[in-house]
Amino acid sequence: QAARREGAWGAWARGARVEAAAKVRQALEAADSPALRFLWWRLRRDALRWTALRNIPRAVARSPDGRHIAVGSGSGAIYLLDARTGGLVKVLRGHPEQILFLRYAFDGQLVSGDWRGQVRSWFPPRLLLERKLRYASGALIGAQLITATFGREVHVWRVPKTGRATLVKRLPESKNSYEIAVSPDGKLLAAAGIDKKARLWRLPEATPIAGALLHESAVRDVKWVSRERLLTTTVRGHVRVFAISRAPGAPETPLAPKLVLAFETGQAWPHAVVIARRQLVATSGRRGRIALWSLRDGKRVAWLDRRSNAPSAGLMASPDGTRLYGSDRDRGVRAFDIRAPIRGQRWRPHARMLTNAAFSADGKRIATTSYDKTVRIWSAARGEVQHVLELPAGARVVSFSPDGQRIIAGARDGRIRVWRIGESRVRSFGGHEQDVMALGVARDRSVFVSGGRDRKLLLWRFDGAGGVRATNLGKHDRRVFSLAISRDKRLIASGGVGGTVRLWPLPAASAKAAPTASRVVLRGGTAAYGLDFTPAGELAISLTSREVLLLDPRRAGATPRRLGRFAGRTYSLQLDPDGKRLALPGSDHVLRLMRLADGKTRALYGHRDEINVARFDDRGRVVVSVSDDSTVRLWDAQSGAPKWFGAGLLGSPPRLLSHHGWRTLSPHGAGETAEPGRAFAAAFDGARGAVRTFDQGSGAAGALCVVRRDG
Structure with missing residues (x-):
């Protein structure tokens, strides 16, 4: 209704989806309805999907001043978006076919190439080339245009003040290059080729530098980390960083490159973007997953987006290194905020549904398994992940050793894994x-x-x-x-x-x-x-x-006694150490604690999907439950009150959010409640100000409100 009042609904029906999306977003931000505000928060919680384009994005580029994002579509239109808000600034039209590359020059000029062989520059619009070639990449450096072509060499063109560009030189050793990149000082050119080599030339003469950079498979992408470092990616997901030193006494003469870092991403045909200020590189492969990697040691820092299976059409970072922009082929453009402290993989909660859980003998640790093929060790007191074990075959069930120092995991490949916590070695038994x-x-x-x-x-x-x-x-x-x-x-x-x-x-x-x-x-x-x-x-x-x-x-022949029948299936059960209570996780999202003496049950609410396992600790004081909603929750076994839960609900990348204990919050001040028996959970994410309410008696989850920064 808010969108309809703003006149956006009719525009959407007419097909102007970009403009309509901007109006819908503005209407949602200004809406008075709590339901609409909650909807807007849900849309933004992992990544801000700016706009639904009419055509699939094919390329993305960022202006040098960081103010605009250019997105090339399959129809040939180029959308200029505001880098801060995502609003549509302008639509550039002129290409008859889908855009294959977009590149900003150092002076802010935008150059684009399409499937039919047209290369255009903008501001003002101008046709530079029109040939029966498919340009894979291009770069404009002053009066010099460099293009890479599918099945052909890299071409160097001279761009006059008026008229079309004229061919100056062909680089015959660069046949079948996917991507080219110009160094930040504009003096070196790098090209990625399907012949498993990356090559370098000195500009503006385009003279080759001796020695090609050999790879184990076709080179997919090249990016400059700095004036003296070059990053390459291959179609099999390998990333390499080369150092290019300068000759003593001759800073303009580069020496042969030297390999300084190599690692694998596990992604096929990855795009890459370097975030130099944070010493990070972001990659996105055919499955659309975006990962952050450290340029210091090659280790994965975090996942930014694991939801979409749509392949990425390009990645770009803001000049200050605070935001990452990505276009994918489900017609979306997304922005990721990476200003929050980036935590490693070991701090992330499970990414998929959980299958099992176990307490250590002292009750200080909890082990969980999940379909994300990891075993995670949690602190029972703080609700934080302490260690992560990645198993290629995944694990369904888990337990601790008597001393609590080793993990026993039953894997999907039929083997038993034994892992001493903190060590890299995992022993396997068939x-x-x-x-x-x-x-x-x-x-x-x-x-x-x-x-x-x-x-x-x-x-x-x-x-x-x-x-x-x-x-x-x-x-x-x-x-x-x-x-x-x-x-x-x-x-x-x-x-x-x-x-x-x-x-x-x-x-x-x-x-x-x-x-x-x-x-x-x-x-x-x-x-x-x-x-x-x-x-x-x-x-x-x-x-x-x-x-x-x-x-x-x-x-022999004893008749079983029925303790109860419930609305949901019970996938497992466990008795407490005294044998007086049963923990019954249900497919109806309810965890029940039953007394064997009289069959009375206490229902604990909070999970949003089927609960697979619930376990008591060895003292019977707390219960841990894991669910298909990808959360781990700890409950007080006596009162049924939730003690903490870990879930990846907010942020990019999703951070581990844990809610601890009970705290009374009300308009009447501390220690008082507006309603008898009602207590409020403490804010579990101070940056977003998200607060969830719970019923103190039953533990039922209530409303979720989001407090704006201005109060």
Whole structure:
């Protein structure tokens, strides 16, 4: 309605989407409705999508003064955007085909080339070239124009004051160059070629510098870090930095380049932009993900955008190094603010849904696994990520060693990984042929059992060399979803597809051969997702029929007692150390704490998607839960109040945001509440002023408000 009042809706319907987007943005910023303000905050929280262009962006360039961003589209139009607000300044028309390159000269002149072979300069508009060539890149240096052409050499042209450019020189050794770049002082030219070489020439004579820069694959991009450093990227995602020193006594004569840094990005065909003031380089590949890398050691600093799968059409940085601009092929132009302190990968929360969690024996650490193929170690007190382990195959389940110094992770490739926290080495142990989907751990963490898609059950014990050794127990009926070890370490329970639950005797450490005898204690038509033993030896079972049962496996033919039936499926369960309460994570986004004595439950609200796992610490004081909403949450086990949660909700790159404890905020002053039983969470991001309310009794999440900087 606000957009309609501003007259933007009709413009949108007529197809003027750029102008309409600017008006819609202004209307949202000025709206009085809290819902519209919240919508605008959601749109901006990761990256500011400025405008929806009518055509896919093909190239992007920044003016030398940093005031404008030029975006070339597939229709041949060039959009000039305000670099601060993203508003449309002007549309430059003249190209009949899609834009292939855009480049600002040092004097602020803009040069562009299209698919049909036209090269134009602007301010004022002028046609420089019109040939049946496809220009991949170009640069204008005073009266000299340099172009790179698909399938041809790099050409050097003279640009008169009037009329079209005339050819001066061909550089025959530069055939099939994707990209060219001119050094900041305008005295060196670099070209990237598909012959796995990058070459250098001295300007303005365009004389080659001896020695091509060899690469392992075709060179995709070249960028100057400084007057004496050149960065190259290859189609396979390799990045190299070369130092180009000057001859003693002859500063105009460059010597042969020397490789000073090399690293891999894991991105195919990456674009690159250098942020020299921060010693960073940003890359974006075919999948659209934008990553920041340090030019000091080649390590990845952060991800800026992992949401879009659209390939990038170009990247640019502001002159002061505070913003990054990117155009992608989902018809969007995005701006990223990188002024916030950039934290490394180890500080980022999980990027995808979480699958498992575990406490250390002292309760000071929490380990979590996720579909982003990482295992993260959290501080239970502060809610901060301390360590990150990246596994190529990913991990579904995790546990700590008895001393809390090692992590045991069951991977999707069927192997068990053992990692001493903080070390680079990860030990791998085989045994399973397919995914490890379940891990049953003894209370003292001295022994654990694994199972998964191959139906095999393996019993693991720690050896004296810091590894583990396996004993094959046999096979379950079908895929294994859940495992548990009794508190006296005599029995193992296994459950999975089909609802069959089996009991296995746990062999002694000195036993040479594992017993294969097992017996069925429950058969059903639904899968058994969760298992745990009470101190008395009873077995708690959660089924996909949304029921939770309690069964005495020591009595043959015993009928299970139903503890409850819930609105959502319970994917796992765990009893507290005293065996008096059950933690039941639900697919209905609710975490329930149930008392076994009377079956009463407390519902804890806060997650926005299915909860996969909930775990008590060894003292039974706190509960950790992980969810498909990519968050980790810690709860007080007695009151049910949330203690902290970590989620990548705001910022570019997404920062780890943790909310700690309870604090009363109200118009009546500290210590008072406007409504009985209502308390407010502390602001979890001071830079944005975001505050979420919670119900102190149930923990239910309430409204989210965003306080502007002006109050």
